[in-house]
Each structure stands twice: as C-alpha cells, then as structure tokens.
Amino acid sequence: MNFSSKLLENAVEEFSKLPGVGKKTALRLVLHLLKNSSAEVHQFSNSLTTLKDNIKYCQKCHNISDNNVCEICLSPKRDSTIICVVEDTRDVMAIENTHQYQGLYHVLNGLISPMDGIGPADLTIESLLERIKSGEIQEIIFALSATMEGDTTIFYLHKKLKDFNIKISTIARGIAFGGEIEYADEITLGRSIATRVPYENTLMK
Amino acid sequence: MNFSSKLLENAVEEFSKLPGVGKKTALRLVLHLLKNSSAEVHQFSNSLTTLKDNIKYCQKCHNISDNNVCEICLSPKRDSTIICVVEDTRDVMAIENTHQYQGLYHVLNGLISPMDGIGPADLTIESLLERIKSGEIQEIIFALSATMEGDTTIFYLHKKLKDFNIKISTIARGIAFGGEIEYADEITLGRSIATRVPYENTLMK
Known part of the structure; x- marks a missing residue:
C-alpha cells in the first residue's frame, strides 16, 4: 500500500x-x-x-475485575462449594448469561497446548488446587472447549484432582438444542449415542 | 452481556x-x-x-498528508495538467498502486448523497473549481464509484465544469479483466456492449 x-x-x-x-x-x-x-x-x-x-484479576478466581476480589466471588448468594473451571472471561460471561449456574468460577487463562508452548505452569492450576485444599469445595465442573487442548487440560486436571474427595463433572456434550440430526457431525452424533441419558434426566427440574 | x-x-x-x-x-x-x-x-x-x-489535509488536493502540501502535489514528476477526482484517500491509494496514472488528484471527501444529508457544499468542490480556474488544468478524470451517489456527483460536477475549456472523462466501466461474461450482471454487460470500443484502442500503448 x-x-x-x-x-x-x-x-x-x-x-x-x-x-x-x-x-x-x-x-x-x-x-x-x-x-x-x-x-x-x-x-x-x-x-x-x-x-x-x-485492570485487576480476581485473587480467588482470576476473572477480570475492577477490584481485588470479583463480585461473583464476593456474592453471598453464590454457592461456594462448586467451582466451574473455564478458559477465559468470555466463558464466564457466556455461562452467566444462561442464568443456570449459581456457583463460583475458576479462570485458567488459557488451555494446555504444547503446540503453542503453553504448559500447566502457564495456567492458574496451582491456585485452583489451593482453593480445593482449603476444604470447602465439593464439586468441580469442567466447562472447557471440546477441542484437543480442552480435552488435554481436563485430562491433566483430572489426574491432579482425583485424590481429593470431590465430585468432578464436565458440561454435557451432544446435539445442540434446535440442531438437526441430519446435519450433526459424525463424532458428535456418535458420542451423543454412546453417552445417551435416561429420559427423566433430560427434564428441567 | x-x-x-x-x-x-x-x-x-x-x-x-x-x-x-x-x-x-x-x-x-x-x-x-x-x-x-x-x-x-x-x-x-x-x-x-x-x-x-x-493529521493534515493537503491544501491543494485534500488528500491525507503529514505536511501542508502532499508529496504527489509537490512532485515535479507528476503531470500537473490532469486531475483525477476521487472520493477519498483509499481511492488515491488504489490508483497509485496501479502505477498507470501520473497526474494529480482531487479528493472530494465524500459523494453527494441526499439520503445521508451530504450536499455539494460538504465536499471540496469549490476548491476543485478554483484549481481549474487557475488555468493550468487541461483534463479532469472522474474516478468515482459506479453507484447512484457516484453518478449524481459526476452529473453535478459535469454541469459545473462544462463551461471550462477542458477535457472531461470518466474511468472505463465494463467487464473486469478475468471476468467471465456468463457471470457478469445484466446492467454491466448491457452497458459494455452499448459503450463498446474499437479493438485498436484496447491495446496498451
């Protein structure tokens, strides 16, 4: 130019x-x-x-915040026994928009990706382990992208967490609501059959 | 959000x-x-x-410049008897990239568009007329978009300029080089037949 x-x-x-x-x-x-x-x-x-x-990052969950501890971590209305582990602040915003989750978050600030030179030490994993060691946590939910990096990170974290006496879950994967079977990709469709759930469980409580 | x-x-x-x-x-x-x-x-x-x-705008051609008069207007290598009238600085850059034009420019800073409330007074038309009155200019080339706004602006300027003893032209419109007849729109194709040119004229000199 x-x-x-x-x-x-x-x-x-x-x-x-x-x-x-x-x-x-x-x-x-x-x-x-x-x-x-x-x-x-x-x-x-x-x-x-x-x-x-x-800009500050919440000392507890590492989410972007204007203060040292974010509003979600400070709120007495949130269930402080559950932590949802996410990649970044955008995922917190996406989940908050659903109004379906009342627990706390933990922002990893990335995913393990050897290709990009990002290892466990680059993420806030130590801080997550310390939160769990403090004893109050009863459940960890992984809400990470269904990519190789997301799966690698879940695999790594699961190994680190399995000795603690806590429930570990991942968000459900499958055909999106409104999604047509015909257009679903093979892997998603195959997995959604393999991990099928009892009909009663799909009804909103 | x-x-x-x-x-x-x-x-x-x-x-x-x-x-x-x-x-x-x-x-x-x-x-x-x-x-x-x-x-x-x-x-x-x-x-x-x-x-x-x-940011400064060239006092002569109104193009974006770091100085009071832009490099193109100052250059002794440019043909100062021809002015190419364009909408904005992006068009100057596009034409300069072709290396096919050695004259000067005049940047209108917009096109006449009654829908958007842009009239002739909002453009640098007065300044263009003054440049022509100074006497050195022999040809004006309109290089404006082939839209209603572009055509309106050319129509308005042509009325203002027709009493001066100068050549007035517009850039050629037609099927793009590499363009297939089959996929050309009807208006372009129709016009390109109506305004067909002698084969000799299409050979690069």
Whole structure:
C-alpha cells in the first residue's frame, strides 16, 4: 500500500495486528475513527489504556475485575462449594448469561497446548488446587472447549484432582438444542449415542 | 452481556462503535490487546491519537498528508495538467498502486448523497473549481464509484465544469479483466456492449 501519510501508516500498522484484521480493514477502521471528533478519538484510546493500566484479576478466581476480589466471588448468594473451571472471561460471561449456574468460577487463562508452548505452569492450576485444599469445595465442573487442548487440560486436571474427595463433572456434550440430526457431525452424533441419558434426566427440574 | 469489569465494558463499548464490529468481536479484540504488554497497548493507543492530533489535509488536493502540501502535489514528476477526482484517500491509494496514472488528484471527501444529508457544499468542490480556474488544468478524470451517489456527483460536477475549456472523462466501466461474461450482471454487460470500443484502442500503448 502507498500511504500518503506516515502517521496514517503507523495507525493502520497497529490496527492490522488485531486478530482477523488485515491491512484493508485496518485502513477502513482508522479512516472511520478519523472522521470522529478529537474528543471521541481520545475517548476511544483512553478506554483502552485505562483498562490496561487499571485492570485487576480476581485473587480467588482470576476473572477480570475492577477490584481485588470479583463480585461473583464476593456474592453471598453464590454457592461456594462448586467451582466451574473455564478458559477465559468470555466463558464466564457466556455461562452467566444462561442464568443456570449459581456457583463460583475458576479462570485458567488459557488451555494446555504444547503446540503453542503453553504448559500447566502457564495456567492458574496451582491456585485452583489451593482453593480445593482449603476444604470447602465439593464439586468441580469442567466447562472447557471440546477441542484437543480442552480435552488435554481436563485430562491433566483430572489426574491432579482425583485424590481429593470431590465430585468432578464436565458440561454435557451432544446435539445442540434446535440442531438437526441430519446435519450433526459424525463424532458428535456418535458420542451423543454412546453417552445417551435416561429420559427423566433430560427434564428441567 | 454481563461484564465482570466496568473498565472492560467501556473498552468493548468503544470498539463496538467501529464499522462491522459487534459486541462479541469487540470483546475478542479488547481481550487480545489486553494480552499485550502495557507498552504495546500504549503504542496502539498513541498511534491513533497522534494521527488524529497531527493529521493534515493537503491544501491543494485534500488528500491525507503529514505536511501542508502532499508529496504527489509537490512532485515535479507528476503531470500537473490532469486531475483525477476521487472520493477519498483509499481511492488515491488504489490508483497509485496501479502505477498507470501520473497526474494529480482531487479528493472530494465524500459523494453527494441526499439520503445521508451530504450536499455539494460538504465536499471540496469549490476548491476543485478554483484549481481549474487557475488555468493550468487541461483534463479532469472522474474516478468515482459506479453507484447512484457516484453518478449524481459526476452529473453535478459535469454541469459545473462544462463551461471550462477542458477535457472531461470518466474511468472505463465494463467487464473486469478475468471476468467471465456468463457471470457478469445484466446492467454491466448491457452497458459494455452499448459503450463498446474499437479493438485498436484496447491495446496498451
């Protein structure tokens, strides 16, 4: 690209580092922002630097938080005997949106992935073990992606946790609600038959 | 969305104002940036505010520039008797990439669009007329999108320019190179037959 301005080129360069944003999209975004007032552009920039400079991670569950301990961990309404183990803050938000879960969370900040050089030590696993050792926890639910990395992480954690006297479960996998059998992939369909559940159990309590 | 952090929510809010970026994508982008070092995040933010605070528009052609007059307008190698009229800086970049044009540009900063409340006074049309009145210009090339807004703008400008003793042309429209007749839309194909050109004229000089 032939940029008429070095400043424009710099900004486009920075934006094109974002995931899924190429040079052309970056240029479109930057030119869009340029049309805004100076105050709006500064507000956009500040929202990001303020976040980066002031962001905290909950000391208990490691979720992104404005305080040292997050609202979920502090809430007396939550069941503090159950911990749902998730990959990142997006998964916490997705599960919170279902309004089906009243326990606490533990954010791993990633999944074990030897290909990407991410090992158990890079995750918040030690901190999870300490929470369990404190004694109050009765159940751990794994809500990790159904990928190789997710399965590897569950396998690793299960080995670490099996000596504790706690219930360990994973979220149910199978055909999505509204999903048509015809279009389901073979692995999901095959597994959903192998792990079939008694009809009574599928009724919402 | 249930954000665990007000700061995170603010940043996502700002990013989701970008064109084509919804809340989910905004969250993905912000979390990606959060993984970078503080220095990198500040560099990202600064690239944008520095651009906004220091950006200049060329006094002659209105293209984005780091100086009062852009490099193209200053270059002695360019043919200063031809002006190519374009919508914005992206079109200048696209035409420059072809290496087929050696004249100057004039950036309108938009197209006439009554639907969006953009009239002739919102564009740099007065400035274009002044450049033509200065006498040096011999040809104006319209390189505007083949949309209703583009055609309206050409129609308006043509009325303003027809009394000057200058050549007025538009870029050729027709079947794209590599394009198959079978898949061309009816209007393009119909027009390309109506505006057919002598074979000799299609050979590159």
